[in-house]
Amino acid sequence: MLSVLRIFFNAKGTNSWTVLGALVLAGLAEGIGVANLLPLITIMIGADTDASPLSRMLIDTIEAVGLSPEPYVLVSLIVLSITAKAIFTLIAMRHVGYAVAEVATGLRATLVGNLLRGRWSYFVTQPVGRVANAMSNEATRAGRAYQIAAECIADTIQVVVYMIIALLVSWQLTLLALLGGAVVVGLLGFLVRTARKAGLKQTNRTRYMVTYLTDVLNNMKTLKAMARQAAFAAYLDKQIAGLRKALRRQVTSTEALKSFQEILTTVVMGAGLILAIEVSAIPPGELIVMYVVILKLVKNVMRMQRQYQKAVLSESPYHAVEALIAESAAAAENAHGGAPPSFQQGCRLSAVSKSFGEHQVFQNIDLEIPRGEITVLMGPSGTGKTTLADLVLGLQDPDAGEVLIDGTPLSDLDLQSWRRMIGYVSQDLVLFHDSVLMNITLGDPTISEEDVRRALELAGATDFVAALPEGLSTMVGEKGGKLSGGQRQRITLARALAGRPKLLVLDEVTSALDARSEEELCTTLGGLTPELTILAITHRPQLLTIADTVYRVHDGQIAKSPVTTPSARRPGEIETAVATQSSS
Ligand SMILES: Nc1ncnc2c1ncn2[C@@H]1O[C@H](COP(=O)(O)OP(=O)(O)OP(=O)(O)O)[C@@H](O)[C@H]1O
Structure with a gap:
């Protein structure tokens, strides 16, 4: 029950105290209505109204407000009370309705915010499917969990109200009824546990299935090309079979609870009635009212258990989303200073060390990225070139040493402002399933169509975009699948240039281009300096022809490669540099 209360009171964006207040008032109103049955029935059967303390108390109250305990007064009171109960319940459930939407959308908004603020190192450990599932399926179920928690609490309040009325009529019979109820609840408790499981x-x-399916869809081309779908389909079938079993169990346990409750309640109530008639000396009027009250009480206890079963059934998605929210909040990017960045001299890495767990990628390295120049990083695969770029982007933090922008530590700067000064092309040629235009602006309203056309021109993409069926409005397909690798690369470069950055960080920007396109692109990039500063990672020789400085990354160290600036370059120098890096 604690977990249900936790959901009810902790869910953000809800007005749980108002709901609780309205539910208590509804419970009290219903209690007054039902209690008035006692004097009504007592009068109707001509029994002594003084026989029960509750009956006497109600008649005294009615007389104290200047009314007489006539049947029409009592019936009117019952009608008024039940109407009030219905209105208070409606008020409570209207709030619950709003809250359900708030909980589902609030959880989603918090999760998105946390993920966007999360460290890159955290993000790369998160399966996309887990996040997608939390955002859609789990958040919806979590919203419903709030509603069920509220209904469960409403039933609990009613149980308490009926218990008080029953106690006022006969505490012995009430205890007997509660004992019977507790036996039924206890006997059927296993069905609640089954539902929870x-x-x-x-x-x-x-979650596993959506996560797995997302991966399968992301790799569909490879799987189909080599006809390897069978193993993945078998795994998915297994997961689906498990899900089917879980869903079957849920329905069976909820239906079984209902049926067993009906049988056991009838037995307990029957036994209780016989006991009351045979053993107790309760007057008939009171006995009828008592039977009505206790029947209601037991029914409410049973409904409360069914509602509780529903609540435990739906608590897991709520907790799953909450866990992901807490996890992503704990993985927020380190707080940086708020100093506005400038980029007049350039960027420098000073005595930087970086490890991933036990694996030391860099130890005490220095690197200069002077403003207006082209700095190229080369070196064998897996030596840390991308990690170096990530340090400059602030996506990774150094374990020791500093990344300095115009001499100021990046940790003192406003990280978002620094990143707004950067144009970045990643190694992955993945686009959004959207139009060419959207893929270039990324929804940034400050980037004009003029900026886009200029960026396309610089990236050598104007002609092929113009030839697309709907030009800039053409949809590029899932992950840009309707475009060639080279075309995707040009779009990602145009995207990096559209925001008129000060620093361009290019990770393997020419890997998907043919030799002629690569040469053209390098000429274009060479022409962008000195207005633009470029940090480029490459395995290919063409970029070296425009580089001002080439660094070779190897064995946790970084060294200036003996390649001179373009103007002083000797024949064969580039070929030697490339041969050295690929032989490492
Ligand atoms: N988030 C991470 N967690 C753990 N290890 C990582 C992470 N990112 C990179 N690494 C490891 O750090 C090392 C350097 O990786 P990095 O991607 O920087 O290499 P690279 O030189 O860019 O390689 P390539 O030329 O193949 O792109 C690799 O051994 C890689 O496995």
């Missing part, structure tokens, strides 16, 4: 299984299986 089935709910958890559904949540976990769905």
